[in-house]
Amino acid sequence: EVQVVESGGGSVQAGGSLRLSCAASGDRDRYSKYCMAWFRQNPGKERDAVASIDSKGTTRYADSVKGRFTISRDNTKNSQYLQMNNLEYEDTAMYYCAARESTWNCYAGLELTGPNMYSAWGQGTQVTVSS
Numbered sequence: 001e002v003q004v005v006e007s008g009g010g011s012v013q014a015g016g017s018l019r020l021s022c023a024a025s026g027d028r029d030r031y032s033k034y035c036m037a038w039f040r041q042n043p044g045k046e047r048d049a050v051a052s053i054d055s056k057g058t059t060r061y062a063d064s065v066k067g068r069f070t071i072s073r074d075n076t077k078n079s080q081y082l083q084m085n086n087l088e089y090e091d092t093a094m095y096y097c098a099a100r101e102s103t104w105n106c107y108a109g110l111e112l113t114g115p116n117m118y119s120a121w122g123q124g125t126q127v128t129v130s131s
Contacts, residue, residue, distance in 0.1 A: 001101070001119070001120060002024050002025055002026045002030075002031070002034070002099050002101055002119075002120045003024070003025040003026075003120065004022050004023065004024045004025075004097045004098070004099050004120050004121065004122045005022065005023050005097075005122055005123070006020060006021065006022050006095065006096065006097045006122040006123070006124065006125040007020070007021050007022075007023075007125060008020040008021045008125060009095060009125030009126045009127045010126075010127070010128070011128040011129075011130065012087055012127075012128070012129055012130070013129070013130050013131075014087060014088055014089055014129055014130065014131050015086055015087065016087050016129070017083070017084060017085045017086075017087065018084045018087065018127060019081060019082070019083050019084070020038065020081065020082040020084070020095055020097075020125060020127075021079060021080075021081050022036070022038075022079060022080045022081070022082075022097030022122060023077070023078060023079050024036075024078040024079070024080075024099055024120075025078070026078065028075060028076065028078055030101075030103075031075060031078045032055060032075040033055050033102050033103070033104060033105050033106060034055065034099050034100055034101055034102055034106055035052060035053070035054045035055065035099075035100040035102070035106035035107075035108065035113070035117075035118075036052065036053050036071075036073055036080040036097070036098070036099055036100070037049060037050075037051065037052035037053070037071075037097075037098045037099075037100070037112075037113070037118060038050040038051050038052075038071060038080075038082045038095055038096070038097060038098070039095070039096045039098055039115055039118075040091075040093035040094065040095045040096070040127075041093055041094050041096065041124075042092070042093050042094070047096065047115050048062065049062060049112040049113065049114065049115070050062050050065055050069065050082070050095070051065065051069055051070075051071035051082060051112075052071065052108060052112055052113060053071045053072065053073050053080060053108075054105075054106055054107050054108040055102075055105040055106050055107065056105070056107065057073070058107070058108045059071050059108075060108055060109075060111065060112045061112075062112060064090070065084075065091075068084065068085050068086045068087075068088075069082060069083065069084050069085070070082070070083040070085075071083075080097065082095070084127070087127075087129045088129060089129050089130070089131040090129075091127060091129050092127060092128050092129045093126075093127060094124040094125070094126055094127075095124060095125050095126075095127050096121055096122055096124045097121070097122040098115065098118035098120065098121050098122075099118060099119065099120040099121075100113070100117055100118045100119060101119045101120060
């Protein structure tokens, strides 16, 4: 089972930027086949999908972050990233990296996929945006 570890969270004022990183263990060829995603969650709330990227590099975003967040991946480093610009107070949350392990190439659907489709999760990294 793949393991993922996030980094890059922190505190920032509204309008600022942060870049989250996620490193995955295991074979690079297998990693390249995975769908990867970022989720976020606040206490007592559901874990919501923020952005995803499939094996071809196709991306999907939650409406609330479109135009502000960019997801990317570097298969040579078994890594994915979330560039967050123009951060808003409402972006405050614990952010989780997730991997959808697959033997074959994983392709994005028309919409973001919920958390139940992802098999590996990081421990989370806190993002706090002050207004």
